[in-house]
Amino acid sequence: MDWKGERRSNNIDDQRNAPLAAGIGGAAILFRFLPYLIGTKIGRTILVIGGVVYFGARLLGVDILQVMSGAPANTAQPAMSAQEQELTDFVSVILASTEDSWKTEFQKMGRTYQEPTLSLFRGRVDSACGLASAATGPFYCPADGKLYIDLSFYEKMKTKLGAPGDFAQAYVIAHEVGHHVQNLLGISAKVSSAQRASSTTQANALSVRLELQADCFAGIWGHYADNQRKLLDSGDINEALNAAAAIGDDRLQEKATGAVRPEKFTHGTSKQRAEWFNRGFQTGAIESCNTFKN
Numbered sequence: 001m002d003w004k005g006e007r008r009s010n011n012i013d014d015q016r017n018a019p020l021a022a023g024i025g026g027a028a029i030l031f032r033f034l035p036y037l038i039g040t041k042i043g044r045t046i047l048v049i050g051g052v053v054y055f056g057a058r059l060l061g062v063d064i065l066q067v068m069s070g071a072p073a074n075t076a077q078p079a080m081s082a083q084e085q086e087l088t089d090f091v092s093v094i095l096a097s098t099e100d101s102w103k104t105e106f107q108k109m110g111r112t113y114q115e116p117t118l119s120l121f122r123g124r125v126d127s128a129c130g131l132a133s134a135a136t137g138p139f140y141c142p143a144d145g146k147l148y149i150d151l152s153f154y155e156k157m158k159t160k161l162g163a164p165g166d167f168a169q170a171y172v173i174a175h176e177v178g179h180h181v182q183n184l185l186g187i188s189a190k191v192s193s194a195q196r197a198s199s200t201t202q203a204n205a206l207s208v209r210l211e212l213q214a215d216c217f218a219g220i221w222g223h224y225a226d227n228q229r230k231l232l233d234s235g236d237i238n239e240a241l242n243a244a245a246a247i248g249d250d251r252l253q254e255k256a257t258g259a260v261r262p263e264k265f266t267h268g269t270s271k272q273r274a275e276w277f278n279r280g281f282q283t284g285a286i287e288s289c290n291t292f293k294n
Contacts, residue, residue: 001166001167001170001231001232001233001236002230002231002232002233003090003093003094003166003231004089004093006093006096006097006229006231007093007096007097007100008089008092008093008096009092009093009095009096009099009115009118011095011099011115011116011117011118012088012091012092012095012117012118012120013117013118013119013120013146014088014119014120015119015120015121015122015125016120016121016122084151087151087154088120088151090166090169090170091118091120091149091151091169091173092118094169094170094173094174095118095147095173095177097221097224097225097229097231098173098174098177098221099113099115100224100228100229101220101221101224101225101228102177102181102221103115104224105220105286106184109286111184113184114145114184116140116145116146116147116177116180117144117145117146117147118146118147118148118149118173119146119147119148119149120149120150120151121134121148121149121150122134122150122152123150125148125150127139127141127143127144127146127148128141128143128144128146129141129142129143129144132148134150134152134153137153138150138153138172138173138175138176139176140176140177140179140180140183142179142180142183142188145180145183147173147176147177147180149172149173149176153172154169154172157169157172157243157246161243161246161247162242162246163239163242163243163246163247164239165235165236165239165242165243166236166239167222167232167233167236167237167239167240168239168240168242168243170225170240171218171222171239171240171243171244171277172243174217174218174221174222175214175215175217175218176214177217177218177221178213178214178215178216178217178218178221179210179214181217182210182213182214182217187210187213188210191206191207191209191210194206195207201263204263204264204265204266205265207266207267208249208265208266208267208268208272209291209292210291211266211267211268211273212267212268212272212273212276212291213276213289213290213291213292215244215268215273215276215277215280216276216277216279216280216288216289216291217280217286217289218240218277218280219240219276219277219278219279219280219281219282219289220280220281220283220284220285220286220289221280222237222240222277222280222281223280223281223282223283223284224284226281227284237278237281240277240281241274241277241278242274244270244273244274244276244277245270245271245273245274246270247267247270247273248267248268248269248270248271248272248273248274249262249264249265249266249267249268249269250262250265250269250270251269251270276289276291
């Protein structure tokens with residue numbers, strides 16, 4: 001991809017050097033024993049004293065929860081490596097490109113595109129959808145309208161999933177942005193409502209349709225990146241198709257267990273994912289991405 005020199009997004013929330021939601025472990029213990037503390041006189045006294053100490057320390061500029069988390073205050077954060085900085089710049093450029101493409105598409109529909117925030121984290125992160133680890137992989141949280149990614153996932157794509165290349169990496173961002181578009185259009189809410197009234201197998205089938213549509217929406221961004229921004233190099237489209245196929249349910253299940261169970265699919269087969277991305281890429285049209293049409 002010819003991405004260097006392109007516009008960078010202002011919607012990057014870099015949490016990689018921030019202590020995780022202060023004192024999560026201590027807070028969990030506190031909430032576990034809270035009923036017992038409230039139920040006794042000495043427990044209530046402990047809570048009052050703890051509250052006075054906490055807010056008193058805050059007035060003096062000391063963050064008790066930061067100390068509990070083990071992160072020293074006012075400590076210089078480690079500098080990013082050259083590779084980390086380049087990846088940060090890369091995802092910022094890709095996010096900006098999705099902003100431009102979806103702004104145009106929403107204008108065609110007479111609507112205003114609300115840009116999402118991309119949160120970068122290391123190890124684990126506390127989102128509005130709950131606590132998540134890097135093992136979860138990149139995800140979109142509709143509750144706060146944010147995309148989340150630990151950039152180490154890209155190394156996993158290359159070494160464990162067999163999906164190298166910068167356009168493959170861009171596809172990951174574009175897919176999660178596709179979920180944001182579904183959220184803005186009300187598609188996600190309708191699917192969630194239908195899933196609540198469905199069996200597990202039916203709910204999984206609806207999830208597959210939702211994921212395949214996000215793949216198709218990622219393809220629409222690819223169409224824009226190729227035709228409007230001229231970002232693609234020879235072979236880039238094959239990288240994206242390979243990445244989509246690499247994370248198909250059938251391939252992941254077979255690699256993990258040696259067996260394929262279609263009733264457990266939640267994202268679609270390798271063939272389906274590649275086909276729907278390619279459909280969006282070839283047409284560049286939202287109406288071509290109706291994965292819910294029988």
